[in-house]
Amino acid sequence: MSADADVIDIQPARRQRVLMLSWEYPPVLVGGLGTHVHAxxxxxxxxxxxVTVVTRHAEGAPLEEYADGVRVLRAAEDPVRFPLATDSLxxxxxxxxxxxxxxxxxxxxxAGYDVVHAHDWLVAHTAVTLAEHLDLPLVxxxxxxxxxxxxxxLPAELNRTIHxxxxxxxxxxxxxxxxxxxxxxxxxxxxxxxxGRVDVVPNxxxxxxxxxxxxxxxxxxxxxxxxxxxxxxxxRLVYEKGVQHLVHAVPYLRRRHxxxxxxxxxxxxxxxxxxxxxRRLHLDDTVRFAGFLDAGQLPALLxxxxxxxxxxxxxxxxxxxxxxxxxxxxxAVADTGGLAEIVEPGVTGVTFPHSDPDALAGAxxxxxxxxxxxxxxxxxxxxxxxxRYGWAAIAARTAAGYxxxxxxxxxxxxxxxxxxxxxxxxxxxxxxxxxxxxxAG
Numbered sequence: 001m002s003a004d005a006d007v008i009d010i011q012p013a014r015r016q017r018v019l020m021l022s023w024e025y026p027p028v029l030v031g032g033l034g035t036h037v038h039a040x041x042x043x044x045x046x047x048x049x050x051v052t053v054v055t056r057h058a059e060g061a062p063l064e065e066y067a068d069g070v071r072v073l074r075a076a077e078d079p080v081r082f083p084l085a086t087d088s089l090x091x092x093x094x095x096x097x098x099x100x101x102x103x104x105x106x107x108x109x110x111a112g113y114d115v116v117h118a119h120d121w122l123v124a125h126t127a128v129t130l131a132e133h134l135d136l137p138l139v140x141x142x143x144x145x146x147x148x149x150x151x152x153x154l155p156a157e158l159n160r161t162i163h164x165x166x167x168x169x170x171x172x173x174x175x176x177x178x179x180x181x182x183x184x185x186x187x188x189x190x191x192x193x194x195x196g197r198v199d200v201v202p203n204x205x206x207x208x209x210x211x212x213x214x215x216x217x218x219x220x221x222x223x224x225x226x227x228x229x230x231x232x233x234x235x236r237l238v239y240e241k242g243v244q245h246l247v248h249a250v251p252y253l254r255r256r257h258x259x260x261x262x263x264x265x266x267x268x269x270x271x272x273x274x275x276x277x278x279r280r281l282h283l284d285d286t287v288r289f290a291g292f293l294d295a296g297q298l299p300a301l302l303x304x305x306x307x308x309x310x311x312x313x314x315x316x317x318x319x320x321x322x323x324x325x326x327x328x329x330x331x332a333v334a335d336t337g338g339l340a341e342i343v344e345p346g347v348t349g350v351t352f353p354h355s356d357p358d359a360l361a362g363a364x365x366x367x368x369x370x371x372x373x374x375x376x377x378x379x380x381x382x383x384x385x386x387x388r389y390g391w392a393a394i395a396a397r398t399a400a401g402y403x404x405x406x407x408x409x410x411x412x413x414x415x416x417x418x419x420x421x422x423x424x425x426x427x428x429x430x431x432x433x434x435x436x437x438x439x440a441g
Contacts, residue, residue, distance in 0.1 A: 016402050017050040019104065019113040019130065021123040023096065025055035025072065031236075032319050033143055036203055037119055038068075043204070043395035045069030052111065054104040054126075056096065071111075075103035090161060097125040104130055115139055115402045121146075121162055124169040137174040137409035139401060141201075142166065142187055144316045149240060167191045174412045175405040177201050177398070179317040180338030186316075199401045202338075203317050204394035207386045209295070210326035216300035224288060224301065228259025229368045232305035232329065234298060235320050237268035242311035242334060242354060244270075247277050247287060249361035254286055257368050265290045265301060302327035307367040307374065313354050315339050322389055325349075325381035330374040332363040348381040 020041055024034030041051045046069060057063065057074035064073050078099050104126060118127035118140045131138035146162040170176050170191040176198045178184040184198045212220075224230060231253070235241050243264060254260045264274070264287065271289065278287045293301060302308055308329040310321050317338035321331055325342075331349030333339045343349040350366055352359035367374040 015048050015050065016115065016399060017111065017113045018044060018052070018115055018117055018402065019107065019136075020051060020053040020117045020119070021100065021104065021127050021130075022053060022055050022119040023122040025053055027061055028056050028058045033119060036143070039204060039206065039391050040395060040398060041070045042068045043391040044399065047392065047395050047399065049399060050111070052107050052113070054100060054107055056100075071107075073103050073107050075099040089158065093122055094125070097123065101126045101129055108134060115405055117141070117402070118169065118173070119143065121165045121169055124165050127169065128172045131172070135413075137402075137405035137412070138172060139175045139177060139405050140169055140173040141177040141179075142170065142183065143179060145186055145190060147190055148186060148314050148316065163190075172416075174409050175199060175401055177401060179203050180341050182337045182341065183316045199397075199404070201394060201397045201401065202389060203319050203322070204391040205319070205322040205326055205385060205389050206391060207326040207382070207389075210299045210302070210323050212300035212303045212327065217303045220297075220300040220304040224261060224263045224290070224304065226259045226261040228257050228261065229306040230304060231260065231262045231364060231368075232265065232301060232308045233263070233311070234265040234293070234302065234308070234324070235310075237264070237266050237271040237274060239270055240312065240314045242313045243274055244277060245355060245357040245360055246309050246311045247274060247281065247283065248357040249364065250283050250286055251281055252358075252361045253364055253368070256365055260286060262287045263290050263301065263305075264288070265293045265298060267292050298323075299327045302329045305329045307332050307364055309360065309364060310334060310339060311354065311360055312336060312339065318342055321349075322385050325378070325385045328378055328382055330367045330378040331381060332360070332367055334360075343381070347377065348384050349377050
C-alpha cells in the first residue's frame with residue numbers, strides 16, 4: 001500500500017523537548033484534533049521526550065498541570081472590558097492567539113525547547129512568533145485544508161483568508177507533517193511547499209480502547225438491529241462526509257436484505273437534510289439517527305455492525321476507518337483521500353468511488369452477502385491497525401521528523417531570510433474553481 005512507501009526511516013532518537021500548540025486538548029474536544037494531540041503527546045512523553053502543550057482554557061480546568069507525563073498550560077481568555085463587536089471567527093482567533101502566545105512565553109521561562117509543533121491554522125500566529133522569537137524549528141501538522149473542505153472552491157472571504165493563513169504557516173515551517181500521501185500532495189500543490197519538506201505521518205489509534213466487551217456488543221445489537229443485517233455510519237453530519245449517498249443506497253439494500261437496519265451515529269449541521277431525505281424515501285423504519293455516541297458507546301456499536309460505511313467525498317485521513325477496524329467491523333469505504341491508503345480492496349475491506357450511491361450499495365451488498373469474506377477482511381484490518389497505527393510507532397515517526405527539522409533549521413532560516421531581504425515572497429494562490437476534480441479518487 002502507498003502508506004508503506006511513505007514510512008520515515010526511524011532511528012533511535014535522543015530526548016527532545018517539544019512545545020506543542022493546539023486549540024483543542026482535553027477537556028476541550030470539538031473534533032478529532034484534540035484527541036490526536038493528546039494521544040501523540042502522551043506517546044511522546046512515554047518514549048522519553050519532554051512535552052509541553054499550550055492550549056485553550058476550559059471552565060473548571062487548571063491553568064497548569066502535569067497529566068499523563070505531559071505539562072499542560074491553558075491560556076485563559078482575556079478579560080475584555082468591551083466584548084468583541086463581531087461573531088467573526090478570525091477576530092476570535094486573533095484574540096485567542098494573543099493569550100496563547102503569552103502562555104507559551106511563560107512556558108519558556110522555566111524550560112528550554114528544541115522544537116515548536118503547531119497543529120492547524122488556528123495557532124499559526126503564535127507558532128510563527130514563537131519559532132522566530134526563540135530561533136527554533138517549526139513543525140506544523142496540517143490535519144485538513146480549507147480548500148479540501150470546500151472541494152477546491154473557497155466561497156467566501158473567510159474561507160480565502162483561512163487558505164492564506166494555511167499557506168503562510170506551511171511556508172514558515174521547517175517541516176510539515178501530513179497525515180496521508182493524499183494530504184502531502186494537497187499541501188505541496190495548494191501551498192507550494194516542496195515535497196521534500198513534507199513528512200507523511202498517519203494518525204494513530206489505541207486499538208485496545210475500541211475493543212468492546214461481548215455483553216456491550218450484544219446490547220448495541222439489540223438496541224439498533226432488526227431481524228436482518230446492521231449497517232453503521234459514525235461521524236459528523238456534514239455534506240463532505242457523504243452520508244446522503246448512504247441514505248440514497250438504502251432502498252436497494254433493503255430489497256436485497258430484508259430486515260436491514262441502518263444506524264447513523266453523530267451530529268452536525270446536515271442532520272435535518274438527511275432526516276428529510278430519509279423521510280422522502282420512506283425509510284423511517286429502516287434508518288435511525290442515533291445522535292452523538294461517546295467513547296463508552298461507539299466501540300460497541302461499531303462492533304455490532306455487519307459493515308461500517310465511510311462514504312466521504314473528502315477525507316484527509318479517515319480516522320473512523322481505523323476505529324471501526326479496531327472494533328472489528330467489516331469496512332466499506334470511499335476510495336478517496338487517506339481512506340484509499342488505509343483500506344486495501346478485498347484484503348482489509350471493500351472500496352467504492354465516492355459520490356456514487358450505486359457503487360456504495362454494491363460494496364455493502366458484497367459484505368452483507370458473504371459473511372465469511374466480511375469476517376476475513378475484518379480480522380485482517382484489525383491486525384493491520386495494531387501493527388501499523390499504534391501510537392508508539394506514530395510518536396517515533398514524529399520524533400524522527402523533529403530531528404530532521406532541527407538538522408535543517410539553520411539552512412531553512414537562512415534561505416527564508418535571504419528571500420525576504422531580496423523582496424521575494426511566496427504568492428498565495430487562491431483556488432477559484434474545483435481543484436479536486438479527479439484528485440480524490
